[in-house]
Amino acid sequence: MATAAESPVPNESTEIRCQEKSKGGMCYEVILAEPTMPKRPPSPPQQSPTQATIQDKLKAAEERRQSIEANKLAVLAAKLSKIEEASRKKDELSAAFIAATRVSLDAKMNNTEEKREAHIAELKNKLKDHLESVEKTRLSLEQQTEEVRCAVEEKLKTAAAQRDENIKRMLVRLKEHEEQVARVRQGMSERVLQLESQIQGKLEQARERRESIEREQKEKLRNHNTVKIAKMRQMAARELLMKKCECDKKVLTAEINRQREIQRRVQAIRRHHERRAEIVRQNKKDLLINKEED
Numbered sequence: 001m002a003t004a005a006e007s008p009v010p011n012e013s014t015e016i017r018c019q020e021k022s023k024g025g026m027c028y029e030v031i032l033a034e035p036t037m038p039k040r041p042p043s044p045p046q047q048s049p050t051q052a053t054i055q056d057k058l059k060a061a062e063e064r065r066q067s068i069e070a071n072k073l074a075v076l077a078a079k080l081s082k083i084e085e086a087s088r089k090k091d092e093l094s095a096a097f098i099a100a101t102r103v104s105l106d107a108k109m110n111n112t113e114e115k116r117e118a119h120i121a122e123l124k125n126k127l128k129d130h131l132e133s134v135e136k137t138r139l140s141l142e143q144q145t146e147e148v149r150c151a152v153e154e155k156l157k158t159a160a161a162q163r164d165e166n167i168k169r170m171l172v173r174l175k176e177h178e179e180q181v182a183r184v185r186q187g188m189s190e191r192v193l194q195l196e197s198q199i200q201g202k203l204e205q206a207r208e209r210r211e212s213i214e215r216e217q218k219e220k221l222r223n224h225n226t227v228k229i230a231k232m233r234q235m236a237a238r239e240l241l242m243k244k245c246e247c248d249k250k251v252l253t254a255e256i257n258r259q260r261e262i263q264r265r266v267q268a269i270r271r272h273h274e275r276r277a278e279i280v281r282q283n284k285k286d287l288l289i290n291k292e293e294d
Helices: 051-293
Strands: 015-022 025-031
Antiparallel strands (some): 015 025
16 A cells, blocks of 8 residues: 655644545544643632631521421421321211111111011911911822722722632632543553553564564675675685786896896906906017017
8 A cells, every 4th residue: 555645744742644545535544642631720719717607507507497397397287187187088988888888777677677577477378378288188188098998998898709709710620620630641641551552563563674684684794795705715816816927027027137137247347358358468569569679
């Protein structure tokens, strides 16, 4: 940053410097000197107070104090008068409220007394009506009870007579029923005897038929067993012959296979010996050739 100009200031305690910050403006730097306090002018000499001045000041202070106390007393008296007025008004209002409340309470008490007497009279009337109704109901119930008792006695008499009649009829029916039961029991006994005889006859017939069937079955079984045993023997002989033939075939086949295996092994051994003999002859020939060359 280049400095454009520096100008001296007439005041020695203040310095202003100008610097160019940009193209469109200037920047000033102001340096202030130390502050200087102005000198205070000397105070005038004080005069010593005299006795008269002191007395005047004390008198003025006493007057001010008395005036302040008088003002305080006046304010206090005004407050007390307001308090007394408020208390008086409160007493008047309380007395008026008490009087009004007493009058209202007396009126309410009188009204309540009248209502209570009217309510008691109404309750007495209702109780009287209720007692009369109860008495009427009691008389009606007694009359109805008497009527019911008479009706019940009449019904009991009628029921007793009807019960005796019913018992007689039931005894007659019971006797007839016993006779009928005796007849039915006798008929059942006869029927049971007949059924037992029939069942015994059928059992005898069934036993004879069973024995006959058993004899026939045994005869058939005996004949069947004889024929079956002969057939089974023939079949067993045939199977035995077939198994023998198969065994002979298997033995023959095994013998042929054994002979073939023996021949194959003999041929293999023969070929092996021939190869060994050929190798020996070749070795001997090689040895002879080597000896001749030596």
